[in-house]
Amino acid sequence: MKYMLLMQFSAAGADFPSIDAWTPQEVQAHIAFMGEVNDKLTAAGEWVDAQGLGGPQQARIVRAGEGGAPVVTEGPFAETKEFLAGFWIVDCDSPERAVELAAYISTAPGPGGRPLNMPIEVHPVMSAPAQELDG
Protein backbone atom coordinates (compact mmCIF):
# COMPACT_ATOMS: atom_id res chain seq x y z
CA MET A 1 0.00 0.00 0.00
CA LYS A 2 1.22 3.45 -0.80
CA TYR A 3 1.01 6.38 1.56
CA MET A 4 1.76 10.02 1.15
CA LEU A 5 3.35 11.65 4.17
CA LEU A 6 2.97 15.41 4.23
CA MET A 7 5.13 17.74 6.23
CA GLN A 8 2.96 20.78 6.94
CA PHE A 9 4.44 23.80 8.61
CA SER A 10 2.18 26.07 10.50
CA ALA A 11 3.61 29.57 10.73
CA ALA A 12 1.26 30.50 13.54
CA GLY A 13 1.05 27.24 15.44
CA ALA A 14 4.68 26.06 15.37
CA ASP A 15 6.22 25.78 18.80
CA PHE A 16 9.78 26.21 17.46
CA PRO A 17 11.55 29.08 15.67
CA SER A 18 11.84 28.88 11.86
CA ILE A 19 14.95 27.13 10.52
CA ASP A 20 16.75 30.29 9.47
CA ALA A 21 17.09 31.22 13.15
CA TRP A 22 18.85 27.98 14.13
CA THR A 23 22.61 27.54 14.64
CA PRO A 24 24.66 25.97 11.81
CA GLN A 25 25.05 22.76 13.87
CA GLU A 26 21.29 22.52 14.36
CA VAL A 27 20.62 23.10 10.65
CA GLN A 28 23.30 20.55 9.74
CA ALA A 29 21.84 17.93 12.10
CA HIS A 30 18.35 18.49 10.66
CA ILE A 31 19.58 18.12 7.07
CA ALA A 32 21.58 15.01 7.95
CA PHE A 33 18.48 13.47 9.56
CA MET A 34 16.40 14.09 6.42
CA GLY A 35 19.11 12.38 4.37
CA GLU A 36 19.02 9.40 6.78
CA VAL A 37 15.25 9.15 6.43
CA ASN A 38 15.61 8.66 2.67
CA ASP A 39 18.49 6.19 3.11
CA LYS A 40 16.51 4.14 5.64
CA LEU A 41 13.38 4.10 3.49
CA THR A 42 15.42 3.05 0.47
CA ALA A 43 17.24 0.34 2.44
CA ALA A 44 13.87 -0.98 3.67
CA GLY A 45 12.52 -1.09 0.13
CA GLU A 46 9.81 1.40 1.00
CA TRP A 47 10.99 4.61 -0.69
CA VAL A 48 9.00 5.76 -3.70
CA ASP A 49 9.57 9.50 -3.84
CA ALA A 50 10.45 12.41 -1.59
CA GLN A 51 10.61 16.09 -2.43
CA GLY A 52 11.12 19.34 -0.60
CA LEU A 53 8.93 22.17 -1.83
CA GLY A 54 9.76 25.83 -2.35
CA GLY A 55 8.59 28.09 0.46
CA PRO A 56 5.36 30.09 0.56
CA GLN A 57 7.02 32.99 -1.27
CA GLN A 58 7.41 30.81 -4.34
CA ALA A 59 3.98 29.21 -4.17
CA ARG A 60 1.01 30.35 -6.24
CA ILE A 61 -2.71 29.69 -6.10
CA VAL A 62 -4.28 29.31 -9.52
CA ARG A 63 -7.90 29.22 -10.61
CA ALA A 64 -9.35 29.25 -14.08
CA GLY A 65 -11.06 32.53 -14.87
CA GLU A 66 -12.99 33.72 -17.88
CA GLY A 67 -12.56 31.28 -20.77
CA GLY A 68 -10.21 29.08 -18.75
CA ALA A 69 -7.47 31.71 -18.52
CA PRO A 70 -5.39 31.29 -15.36
CA VAL A 71 -6.00 33.70 -12.51
CA VAL A 72 -2.95 33.61 -10.28
CA THR A 73 -2.72 34.68 -6.68
CA GLU A 74 0.90 35.35 -5.80
CA GLY A 75 2.59 34.63 -2.49
CA PRO A 76 3.58 35.38 0.14
CA PHE A 77 0.27 34.34 1.57
CA ALA A 78 0.03 36.65 4.53
CA GLU A 79 -3.26 35.15 5.56
CA THR A 80 -2.13 31.54 5.11
CA LYS A 81 -1.62 29.76 8.40
CA GLU A 82 -0.01 26.60 7.01
CA PHE A 83 2.17 25.64 4.11
CA LEU A 84 3.37 22.36 2.68
CA ALA A 85 7.13 22.03 3.12
CA GLY A 86 7.66 18.62 1.58
CA PHE A 87 6.35 15.11 1.12
CA TRP A 88 7.33 11.45 0.98
CA ILE A 89 5.58 8.65 -0.84
CA VAL A 90 6.27 5.28 0.74
CA ASP A 91 5.15 1.81 -0.22
CA CYS A 92 4.74 -0.26 2.94
CA ASP A 93 2.92 -3.31 4.24
CA SER A 94 0.39 -1.82 6.61
CA PRO A 95 -1.19 1.41 7.83
CA GLU A 96 0.57 0.82 11.14
CA ARG A 97 3.94 0.88 9.38
CA ALA A 98 3.04 4.17 7.63
CA VAL A 99 2.20 5.68 11.02
CA GLU A 100 5.46 4.37 12.44
CA LEU A 101 7.41 5.99 9.59
CA ALA A 102 5.56 9.29 10.06
CA ALA A 103 6.38 9.27 13.76
CA TYR A 104 10.04 8.65 12.96
CA ILE A 105 10.10 11.60 10.53
CA SER A 106 8.38 13.72 13.16
CA THR A 107 11.40 13.32 15.46
CA ALA A 108 13.63 15.35 13.12
CA PRO A 109 15.97 17.36 15.35
CA GLY A 110 15.52 21.11 15.84
CA PRO A 111 16.99 23.73 18.20
CA GLY A 112 19.22 22.19 20.84
CA GLY A 113 19.08 18.87 18.97
CA ARG A 114 15.67 18.21 20.53
CA PRO A 115 13.05 16.43 18.39
CA LEU A 116 10.65 18.85 16.71
CA ASN A 117 7.76 16.39 16.97
CA MET A 118 6.25 18.22 14.03
CA PRO A 119 2.90 17.04 12.67
CA ILE A 120 3.09 14.65 9.71
CA GLU A 121 -0.09 13.92 7.78
CA VAL A 122 -0.54 10.34 6.58
CA HIS A 123 -2.73 9.91 3.51
CA PRO A 124 -3.37 6.55 1.83
CA VAL A 125 -2.79 6.83 -1.93
CA MET A 126 -5.84 5.52 -3.80
CA SER A 127 -5.16 2.58 -6.07
CA ALA A 128 -6.96 0.30 -8.49
CA PRO A 129 -9.09 -2.38 -6.83
CA ALA A 130 -7.00 -5.43 -5.95
CA GLN A 131 -9.72 -7.75 -7.21
CA GLU A 132 -12.91 -7.61 -9.18
CA LEU A 133 -15.79 -6.02 -7.38
CA ASP A 134 -18.69 -8.34 -6.64
CA GLY A 135 -22.17 -7.30 -7.74
Place this chain on the structure above:
Amino acid sequence: MLARRFGDFATAEDAVQEALLAAATQWPTEGLPANPRGWLIQVGYRRMIELVRGEQARRRREDLVARRDPDDRQYAPAADEELTAERDDTLVLLMLCCHPALAPTSAVALTLRAVGGLSTAEIARAFLVPEATMAQRISRAKQRIRASGLPFRMPEEAERADRLASVRQVLYLVFTEGHTSTTGPDLRRIDLAVEAIRLTRALHALLPDDSESTGLLALMLLTEARGPARTGPSGELISLADQDRSRWDAAAIAEGTALVTQALPRGPIGPYQVQAAIAALHDEAPSTEQTDWPQILALYEVLERLVGSPVVALNRAVATAMVHGPAAGLAALDALADDPRLAGHHRLPAARAHLHEMAGDREQAIIDYRAAAARTSSLPEQRYLTMRAARLATERVDPS
Protein backbone atom coordinates in the same frame (compact mmCIF):
# COMPACT_ATOMS: atom_id res chain seq x y z
CA MET B 1 15.59 -7.35 -41.08
CA LEU B 2 17.95 -5.05 -39.22
CA ALA B 3 16.97 -6.82 -36.03
CA ARG B 4 17.87 -10.13 -37.67
CA ARG B 5 21.24 -8.98 -38.84
CA PHE B 6 22.16 -7.41 -35.52
CA GLY B 7 20.14 -9.57 -33.15
CA ASP B 8 19.06 -6.55 -31.13
CA PHE B 9 15.44 -5.71 -31.60
CA ALA B 10 15.23 -2.56 -29.48
CA THR B 11 18.18 -0.93 -31.20
CA ALA B 12 16.97 -2.07 -34.61
CA GLU B 13 13.58 -0.58 -33.89
CA ASP B 14 15.22 2.72 -33.04
CA ALA B 15 17.33 2.59 -36.18
CA VAL B 16 14.25 1.97 -38.31
CA GLN B 17 12.39 4.79 -36.57
CA GLU B 18 15.21 7.14 -37.36
CA ALA B 19 15.38 5.94 -40.95
CA LEU B 20 11.64 6.66 -41.20
CA LEU B 21 12.22 10.07 -39.68
CA ALA B 22 14.90 10.74 -42.30
CA ALA B 23 12.51 9.47 -44.99
CA ALA B 24 9.68 11.67 -43.76
CA THR B 25 11.90 14.72 -43.95
CA GLN B 26 13.74 13.89 -47.19
CA TRP B 27 11.19 12.30 -49.48
CA PRO B 28 8.72 15.19 -49.69
CA THR B 29 11.45 17.57 -50.84
CA GLU B 30 13.75 15.26 -52.77
CA GLY B 31 11.16 12.89 -54.17
CA LEU B 32 10.67 9.17 -53.61
CA PRO B 33 13.86 7.16 -54.14
CA ALA B 34 13.80 4.53 -56.91
CA ASN B 35 13.73 1.74 -54.35
CA PRO B 36 12.11 3.07 -51.14
CA ARG B 37 12.43 -0.19 -49.24
CA GLY B 38 16.08 -0.54 -50.15
CA TRP B 39 16.67 3.09 -49.26
CA LEU B 40 15.11 2.62 -45.83
CA ILE B 41 17.15 -0.49 -45.14
CA GLN B 42 20.29 1.27 -46.28
CA VAL B 43 19.70 4.29 -44.02
CA GLY B 44 18.53 2.10 -41.16
CA TYR B 45 21.58 -0.12 -41.57
CA ARG B 46 23.92 2.85 -41.37
CA ARG B 47 22.11 4.24 -38.35
CA MET B 48 22.16 0.80 -36.73
CA ILE B 49 25.93 0.69 -37.01
CA GLU B 50 26.12 4.09 -35.37
CA LEU B 51 23.76 3.01 -32.60
CA VAL B 52 25.67 -0.19 -31.95
CA ARG B 53 28.90 1.78 -31.89
CA GLY B 54 27.36 4.30 -29.51
CA GLU B 55 26.16 1.43 -27.35
CA GLN B 56 29.62 -0.15 -27.30
CA ALA B 57 31.26 3.17 -26.52
CA ARG B 58 28.77 3.71 -23.73
CA ARG B 59 29.48 0.30 -22.23
CA ARG B 60 33.19 0.94 -22.35
CA ARG B 61 32.57 4.29 -20.72
CA GLU B 62 30.52 2.70 -17.96
CA ASP B 63 33.23 0.14 -17.35
CA LEU B 64 35.66 3.00 -17.01
CA VAL B 65 33.41 4.88 -14.61
CA ALA B 66 33.10 1.69 -12.60
CA ARG B 67 36.87 1.68 -12.29
CA ARG B 68 36.64 5.27 -11.08
CA ASP B 69 38.50 6.61 -14.07
CA PRO B 70 36.61 9.68 -15.26
CA ASP B 71 38.59 9.96 -18.47
CA ASP B 72 36.27 9.47 -21.41
CA ARG B 73 38.16 11.35 -24.02
CA GLN B 74 39.73 8.40 -25.75
CA TYR B 75 36.27 7.34 -26.93
CA ALA B 76 35.36 10.44 -28.86
CA PRO B 77 35.87 9.61 -32.52
CA ALA B 78 39.21 10.79 -33.83
CA ALA B 79 38.78 13.41 -36.52
CA ASP B 80 39.95 11.06 -39.23
CA GLU B 81 38.25 7.94 -37.96
CA GLU B 82 35.02 7.96 -39.89
CA LEU B 83 33.97 8.57 -43.43
CA THR B 84 33.12 12.15 -44.29
CA ALA B 85 29.53 11.27 -45.18
CA GLU B 86 28.92 9.70 -41.79
CA ARG B 87 30.51 12.61 -40.00
CA ASP B 88 28.31 15.04 -41.91
CA ASP B 89 25.31 12.89 -41.01
CA THR B 90 26.10 13.26 -37.34
CA LEU B 91 26.28 17.02 -37.70
CA VAL B 92 23.04 17.15 -39.70
CA LEU B 93 21.35 14.95 -37.10
CA LEU B 94 22.62 17.23 -34.31
CA MET B 95 21.27 20.28 -36.08
CA LEU B 96 17.93 18.58 -36.63
CA CYS B 97 17.60 17.44 -33.01
CA CYS B 98 18.58 20.88 -31.70
CA HIS B 99 16.32 22.77 -34.09
CA PRO B 100 15.00 26.02 -32.58
CA ALA B 101 11.44 24.95 -33.51
CA LEU B 102 11.66 22.41 -30.67
CA ALA B 103 11.16 23.35 -27.04
CA PRO B 104 14.51 23.09 -25.21
CA THR B 105 13.42 20.10 -23.10
CA SER B 106 12.39 18.22 -26.26
CA ALA B 107 15.60 19.12 -28.07
CA VAL B 108 17.66 17.92 -25.13
CA ALA B 109 15.82 14.59 -24.95
CA LEU B 110 15.94 13.97 -28.69
CA THR B 111 19.65 14.82 -28.90
CA LEU B 112 20.52 12.39 -26.10
CA ARG B 113 18.40 9.71 -27.76
CA ALA B 114 19.32 10.09 -31.42
CA VAL B 115 22.88 11.44 -31.24
CA GLY B 116 23.98 10.35 -27.76
CA GLY B 117 22.66 6.82 -28.25
CA LEU B 118 21.17 6.66 -24.75
CA SER B 119 18.09 4.55 -24.18
CA THR B 120 14.79 6.21 -23.35
CA ALA B 121 14.93 4.57 -19.91
CA GLU B 122 18.36 6.05 -19.24
CA ILE B 123 17.27 9.54 -20.29
CA ALA B 124 14.14 9.24 -18.15
CA ARG B 125 16.20 8.27 -15.11
CA ALA B 126 18.63 11.12 -15.73
CA PHE B 127 15.77 13.64 -15.70
CA LEU B 128 13.89 11.90 -12.85
CA VAL B 129 10.73 11.41 -14.89
CA PRO B 130 8.85 8.17 -15.67
CA GLU B 131 10.00 6.32 -18.79
CA ALA B 132 6.57 6.66 -20.44
CA THR B 133 6.75 10.44 -20.02
CA MET B 134 10.17 10.61 -21.63
CA ALA B 135 9.15 8.25 -24.45
CA GLN B 136 6.25 10.56 -25.21
CA ARG B 137 8.43 13.65 -25.08
CA ILE B 138 10.85 12.13 -27.58
CA SER B 139 8.12 10.88 -29.88
CA ARG B 140 6.40 14.27 -29.89
CA ALA B 141 9.71 15.92 -30.73
CA LYS B 142 10.10 13.56 -33.70
CA GLN B 143 6.54 14.29 -34.82
CA ARG B 144 7.21 17.99 -34.57
CA ILE B 145 10.27 17.71 -36.82
CA ARG B 146 8.30 15.59 -39.27
CA ALA B 147 5.40 18.08 -39.27
CA SER B 148 7.68 21.05 -39.80
CA GLY B 149 8.99 19.44 -43.00
CA LEU B 150 12.64 20.11 -42.19
CA PRO B 151 14.91 18.39 -44.67
CA PHE B 152 17.56 15.92 -43.48
CA ARG B 153 20.48 17.79 -44.93
CA MET B 154 23.02 20.41 -44.03
CA PRO B 155 21.32 23.81 -43.64
CA GLU B 156 22.19 26.57 -46.13
CA GLU B 157 25.40 28.45 -45.40
CA ALA B 158 23.47 31.57 -44.31
CA GLU B 159 21.47 29.59 -41.77
CA ARG B 160 24.28 27.41 -40.51
CA ALA B 161 25.73 29.74 -37.86
CA ASP B 162 22.36 30.13 -36.14
CA ARG B 163 21.66 26.42 -36.25
CA LEU B 164 25.08 25.68 -34.81
CA ALA B 165 24.38 28.18 -32.02
CA SER B 166 21.22 26.20 -31.19
CA VAL B 167 23.26 22.99 -31.08
CA ARG B 168 25.69 24.54 -28.60
CA GLN B 169 22.83 25.89 -26.51
CA VAL B 170 21.20 22.46 -26.25
CA LEU B 171 24.50 20.77 -25.38
CA TYR B 172 25.13 23.37 -22.68
CA LEU B 173 21.61 22.74 -21.35
CA VAL B 174 22.40 19.02 -21.08
CA PHE B 175 25.53 19.96 -19.17
CA THR B 176 23.82 22.29 -16.69
CA GLU B 177 21.00 19.79 -16.19
CA GLY B 178 23.68 17.42 -14.95
CA HIS B 179 24.34 19.86 -12.13
CA THR B 180 20.80 20.73 -11.16
CA SER B 181 19.06 17.36 -11.18
CA THR B 182 21.35 15.72 -8.68
CA THR B 183 18.66 14.62 -6.21
CA GLY B 184 17.34 11.13 -5.66
CA PRO B 185 19.09 7.99 -4.54
CA ASP B 186 19.37 6.35 -7.99
CA LEU B 187 23.00 5.37 -8.52
CA ARG B 188 22.38 3.95 -11.98
CA ARG B 189 21.75 7.37 -13.42
CA ILE B 190 23.68 8.55 -16.41
CA ASP B 191 25.89 11.52 -15.65
CA LEU B 192 24.49 14.20 -17.95
CA ALA B 193 27.54 16.43 -17.55
CA VAL B 194 29.78 13.61 -18.79
CA GLU B 195 27.33 12.93 -21.62
CA ALA B 196 27.32 16.61 -22.62
CA ILE B 197 31.12 16.63 -22.69
CA ARG B 198 31.13 13.52 -24.88
CA LEU B 199 28.70 15.08 -27.38
CA THR B 200 30.54 18.42 -27.40
CA ARG B 201 33.79 16.55 -27.95
CA ALA B 202 32.19 14.95 -30.99
CA LEU B 203 31.04 18.38 -32.20
CA HIS B 204 34.54 19.77 -31.70
CA ALA B 205 36.01 16.82 -33.64
CA LEU B 206 33.59 17.57 -36.51
CA LEU B 207 34.30 21.31 -36.49
CA PRO B 208 37.78 21.76 -35.03
CA ASP B 209 38.05 25.31 -36.42
CA ASP B 210 34.80 26.57 -34.91
CA SER B 211 36.08 28.64 -32.01
CA GLU B 212 32.78 28.85 -30.08
CA SER B 213 32.33 25.07 -30.12
CA THR B 214 35.90 24.76 -28.88
CA GLY B 215 35.07 27.37 -26.24
CA LEU B 216 32.01 25.40 -25.15
CA LEU B 217 34.04 22.21 -24.75
CA ALA B 218 36.66 24.14 -22.76
CA LEU B 219 33.99 25.70 -20.54
CA MET B 220 32.48 22.29 -19.76
CA LEU B 221 35.86 20.73 -18.97
CA LEU B 222 36.94 23.65 -16.79
CA THR B 223 33.64 23.62 -14.89
CA GLU B 224 33.45 19.86 -14.51
CA ALA B 225 37.05 19.82 -13.25
CA ARG B 226 35.83 21.40 -10.02
CA GLY B 227 33.04 18.83 -9.66
CA PRO B 228 34.66 16.59 -7.03
CA ALA B 229 35.27 19.57 -4.71
CA ARG B 230 31.91 21.25 -5.23
CA THR B 231 29.95 19.16 -2.71
CA GLY B 232 30.69 17.76 0.72
CA PRO B 233 30.09 14.25 2.09
CA SER B 234 26.33 14.73 2.57
CA GLY B 235 25.81 16.55 -0.72
CA GLU B 236 26.11 20.04 0.74
CA LEU B 237 27.36 22.80 -1.55
CA ILE B 238 30.84 24.17 -1.00
CA SER B 239 31.51 27.67 -2.33
CA LEU B 240 34.41 28.31 -4.69
CA ALA B 241 36.32 30.11 -1.93
CA ASP B 242 36.05 27.13 0.45
CA GLN B 243 36.73 24.29 -2.00
CA ASP B 244 39.71 21.99 -1.54
CA ARG B 245 41.50 22.87 -4.77
CA SER B 246 43.74 19.82 -4.59
CA ARG B 247 40.62 17.81 -5.48
CA TRP B 248 40.16 19.63 -8.78
CA ASP B 249 40.87 17.55 -11.87
CA ALA B 250 44.23 18.84 -13.08
CA ALA B 251 44.12 16.98 -16.41
CA ALA B 252 40.72 18.44 -17.30
CA ILE B 253 41.95 21.91 -16.33
CA ALA B 254 45.03 21.53 -18.52
CA GLU B 255 42.96 20.35 -21.48
CA GLY B 256 40.29 23.04 -21.06
CA THR B 257 42.87 25.77 -20.70
CA ALA B 258 44.74 24.59 -23.80
CA LEU B 259 41.48 24.54 -25.79
CA VAL B 260 40.41 28.05 -24.83
CA THR B 261 43.92 29.40 -25.35
CA GLN B 262 43.87 27.96 -28.83
CA ALA B 263 40.32 29.20 -29.62
CA LEU B 264 40.52 32.80 -28.38
CA PRO B 265 43.04 34.26 -30.83
CA ARG B 266 41.40 32.50 -33.78
CA GLY B 267 38.05 34.27 -33.30
CA PRO B 268 35.35 35.26 -33.72
CA ILE B 269 35.04 35.67 -29.98
CA GLY B 270 31.83 34.40 -28.36
CA PRO B 271 30.23 34.01 -24.92
CA TYR B 272 31.35 30.41 -24.36
CA GLN B 273 34.99 31.29 -25.03
CA VAL B 274 34.82 34.23 -22.61
CA GLN B 275 33.15 32.13 -19.91
CA ALA B 276 35.77 29.43 -20.47
CA ALA B 277 38.53 32.03 -20.09
CA ILE B 278 36.98 33.15 -16.79
CA ALA B 279 36.70 29.54 -15.61
CA ALA B 280 40.34 28.96 -16.58
CA LEU B 281 41.46 31.91 -14.44
CA HIS B 282 39.58 30.48 -11.46
CA ASP B 283 40.93 26.98 -12.08
CA GLU B 284 44.53 28.15 -12.32
CA ALA B 285 44.41 30.16 -9.09
CA PRO B 286 45.73 28.54 -5.89
CA SER B 287 43.13 30.44 -3.80
CA THR B 288 40.39 33.08 -4.04
CA GLU B 289 42.83 35.74 -2.83
CA GLN B 290 45.41 34.84 -5.45
CA THR B 291 42.87 34.85 -8.27
CA ASP B 292 43.43 37.32 -11.10
CA TRP B 293 40.26 39.32 -10.37
CA PRO B 294 41.15 42.35 -12.53
CA GLN B 295 41.40 40.03 -15.54
CA ILE B 296 38.11 38.31 -14.60
CA LEU B 297 36.42 41.70 -14.25
CA ALA B 298 37.67 42.71 -17.70
CA LEU B 299 36.33 39.45 -19.16
CA TYR B 300 32.91 39.98 -17.53
CA GLU B 301 32.81 43.40 -19.16
CA VAL B 302 33.47 41.75 -22.52
CA LEU B 303 30.82 39.10 -21.78
CA GLU B 304 28.26 41.73 -20.80
CA ARG B 305 28.79 43.51 -24.12
CA LEU B 306 28.34 40.18 -25.93
CA VAL B 307 25.19 38.95 -24.21
CA GLY B 308 23.85 41.79 -22.04
CA SER B 309 22.17 39.46 -19.54
CA PRO B 310 21.43 40.72 -16.00
CA VAL B 311 22.95 37.53 -14.56
CA VAL B 312 26.25 38.43 -16.22
CA ALA B 313 25.94 41.96 -14.81
CA LEU B 314 25.44 40.37 -11.41
CA ASN B 315 28.62 38.32 -11.74
CA ARG B 316 30.46 41.41 -12.92
CA ALA B 317 29.32 43.21 -9.76
CA VAL B 318 30.83 40.45 -7.62
CA ALA B 319 34.10 40.68 -9.59
CA THR B 320 33.99 44.46 -9.12
CA ALA B 321 33.81 43.89 -5.37
CA MET B 322 36.85 41.61 -5.51
CA VAL B 323 38.86 44.29 -7.34
CA HIS B 324 37.53 47.59 -5.96
CA GLY B 325 35.99 46.51 -2.65
CA PRO B 326 32.48 45.49 -1.53
CA ALA B 327 31.04 49.05 -1.60
CA ALA B 328 31.73 49.33 -5.34
CA GLY B 329 30.21 45.89 -5.88
CA LEU B 330 27.09 46.76 -3.90
CA ALA B 331 26.68 49.97 -5.90
CA ALA B 332 26.80 47.91 -9.10
CA LEU B 333 24.17 45.53 -7.65
CA ASP B 334 21.91 48.47 -6.72
CA ALA B 335 21.82 49.42 -10.38
CA LEU B 336 20.27 45.98 -11.06
CA ALA B 337 17.65 46.13 -8.30
CA ASP B 338 14.88 47.31 -10.63
CA ASP B 339 15.67 44.99 -13.52
CA PRO B 340 12.41 43.06 -14.07
CA ARG B 341 14.39 40.08 -15.38
CA LEU B 342 15.88 39.60 -11.90
CA ALA B 343 12.65 40.22 -9.98
CA GLY B 344 12.03 37.39 -7.54
CA HIS B 345 15.34 35.76 -8.55
CA HIS B 346 17.42 34.48 -5.64
CA ARG B 347 20.75 35.39 -7.24
CA LEU B 348 20.42 39.11 -6.54
CA PRO B 349 19.88 38.83 -2.73
CA ALA B 350 22.49 36.03 -2.62
CA ALA B 351 25.14 38.26 -4.27
CA ARG B 352 24.15 41.18 -2.06
CA ALA B 353 24.41 39.00 1.06
CA HIS B 354 27.87 37.86 0.01
CA LEU B 355 29.08 41.44 -0.47
CA HIS B 356 27.51 42.65 2.78
CA GLU B 357 29.31 39.81 4.54
CA MET B 358 32.57 40.90 2.87
CA ALA B 359 31.94 44.45 4.06
CA GLY B 360 31.35 43.21 7.62
CA ASP B 361 27.66 44.20 7.66
CA ARG B 362 26.44 41.05 9.36
CA GLU B 363 22.82 42.11 9.97
CA GLN B 364 22.15 43.02 6.35
CA ALA B 365 23.96 39.89 5.15
CA ILE B 366 21.71 37.69 7.31
CA ILE B 367 18.57 39.39 5.97
CA ASP B 368 19.73 38.95 2.36
CA TYR B 369 20.86 35.33 2.81
CA ARG B 370 17.43 34.49 4.25
CA ALA B 371 15.67 36.31 1.42
CA ALA B 372 17.77 34.37 -1.11
CA ALA B 373 17.07 31.05 0.67
CA ALA B 374 13.33 31.71 0.45
CA ARG B 375 13.57 32.30 -3.31
CA THR B 376 15.85 29.58 -4.63
CA SER B 377 14.32 26.48 -6.18
CA SER B 378 17.39 24.32 -5.49
CA LEU B 379 17.36 22.39 -2.23
CA PRO B 380 21.17 22.19 -1.79
CA GLU B 381 21.42 25.90 -2.53
CA GLN B 382 18.65 26.68 -0.06
CA ARG B 383 20.51 24.71 2.59
CA TYR B 384 23.75 26.47 1.76
CA LEU B 385 22.16 29.94 2.04
CA THR B 386 20.38 29.00 5.29
CA MET B 387 23.69 27.75 6.71
CA ARG B 388 25.46 31.00 5.78
CA ALA B 389 22.76 32.99 7.58
CA ALA B 390 22.89 30.65 10.58
CA ARG B 391 26.67 30.94 10.83
CA LEU B 392 26.56 34.74 10.82
CA ALA B 393 23.72 34.78 13.37
CA THR B 394 25.70 32.50 15.69
CA GLU B 395 28.85 34.61 15.39
CA ARG B 396 26.75 37.63 16.29
CA VAL B 397 25.69 35.99 19.58
CA ASP B 398 29.00 34.32 20.34
CA PRO B 399 31.99 36.14 18.81
CA SER B 400 34.51 33.41 19.72
